[in-house]
Amino acid sequence: DSxxxxxxxxxxxxxxxxxxxxxxxxxxxxxxxWYQQSLDQGLQFLIQYYNGEERAKGxxxxxxxxxxxxxxxxxxNLSSLELGDSALYFCASSVAxxxxxxxxxxxxxxxxxxxx
Amino acid sequence: xxxxxQSPQFLSIQEGENLTVYCNSxxxxxxxxxxxxxxxxxxxxxxTVVTGGEVKKLKRLTFQFGDxxxxxxxxxxxxxxxxxxxxxxAGNNAGNMLTFGGGTRLMVKP
Numbered sequence: 001d002s003x004x005x006x007x008x009x010x011x012x013x014x015x016x017x018x019x020x021x022x023x024x025x026x027x028x029x030x031x032x033x034w035y036q037q038s039l040d041q042g043l044q045f046l047i048q049y050y051n052g053e054e055r056a057k058g059x060x061x062x063x064x065x066x067x068x069x070x071x072x073x074x075x076x077n078l079s080s081l082e083l084g085d086s087a088l089y090f091c092a093s094s095v096a097x098x099x100x101x102x103x104x105x106x107x108x109x110x111x112x113x114x115x116x
Numbered sequence: 117x118x119x120x121x122q123s124p125q126f127l128s129i130q131e132g133e134n135l136t137v138y139c140n141s142x143x144x145x146x147x148x149x150x151x152x153x154x155x156x157x158x159x160x161x162x163x164t165v166v167t168g169g170e171v172k173k174l175k176r177l178t179f180q181f182g183d184x185x186x187x188x189x190x191x192x193x194x195x196x197x198x199x200x201x202x203x204x205x206a207g208n209n210a211g212n213m214l215t216f217g218g219g220t221r222l223m224v225k226p
Contacts, residue, residue, distance in 0.1 A: 002158065033214075043159070043204065043216040056213050090158050103208050104149065107158030 003027065004108035006091050012114045018079040021111045025072055025093030031055070032074040033094070033105060034066055038087040049074055050096075081115045088112050119143070120207050122217035129195055130225050137190040137220045139205035145215075146208055148188045150179055153202040153219075195224045 003026035013019055025032050034046040045058035049068035060066075063081075068074040078085060092105040120141045129135055139148070147166045151159035163172050165181035165188060172179045176199075178191040188205055202221050206214040 002160070004158075042218045045213050045215075048213065058213065088156075092158075103147070103214070104161055104164050105206075105214060106161060107151075109158050110156075112156070 002106040002108065004091060004093050004106055006089075006108035006111050008111060009109065010112050010114075012116065013081060014116055015081055015083060017081050017115075018077065019081065019113065021076040021078070021089055021091075021113075023074045023076070023091030023093075023108060025074070025091075026106055029093035029095055029106075030072065031094045031096060031103075032068055032072070033092040034060075034074070034076050035090040035092065035107075036087050037090060037110075043090070046076070078113070083115050086113055086115045120205055120215055120217035122203075122205060122220050124220060125218065126221050126223075128223045128225065131196055132194050133224075135192050135195055135222070137192075137203055137205075137222075138187070139189065139207075139217050140187045141207060141215075142186065143207070143209070144185050146185070148181055148185070149206045149208065149214065150188070150190055151204040151206065153204060159202075159204055192222075195222075197224045197226050200224050 005024045007022045030051045033048045037043045046060040047066050048056040052068050066076045088110045090110045092107045094105045123138045149164045150162045153159040163179045168183045168185045170181045176193045180189050202219045204219045205217045
């Protein structure tokens with residue numbers, strides 16, 4: 001158990017809908033990262049928050065957005081869903097956002113999103 | 117864009133055999149991490165290497181960071197069925213992101 005929690009575990013929805021994925025980081029971690037993992041594209045970095053502020057953006061679509069709340073939990077919002085958005089979505093957390101051991105990222109169990 | 121290439125992509129071996137997984141890049145990383153992921157679960161951090169030339173051992177797993185900090189290898193001695201999984205390397209640059217390799221899917225048959 002990494003200490004990172006994600007809900008829900010599974011999510012099935014229809015095209016065009018909007019969903020919210022939730023993540024609680026490990027106790028004491030200030031950074032939260034979101035990743036998308038699909039069969040054909042591996043693990044893709046989406047976005048990072050540090051202590052409530054956006055720090056880095058990866059290949060995140062405009063239809064997707066995220067935020068980190070004062071209690072440090074984070075939510076990833078996916079809207080206007082398409083079939084191709086079906087994937088595993090992982091949240092990870094780390095103590096800080098610098099390089100080296102302080103950026104060791106610990107992953108949650110993921111949310112499996114299926115868009116029908 | 118920093119890219120990490122892992123090889124091989126797939127590896128199927130018999131219990132007791134040795135294997136090496138490679139992670140290569142043209143970019144320099146400040147540190148590199150290895151993760152293992154089982155189906156339907158999140159990646160689990162195995163090790164972080166920081167210093168060029170560093171070698172770390174975790175039971176039957178040996179991790180090495182290249183002298184130039186551009187590549188890394190994972191060697192497993194006497195593989196066991198419990199080693200089956202997806203092995204991912206991830207390079208950490210001086211910024212905020214981990215760049216993941218495509219992964220090596222290992223199957224160890226009893």
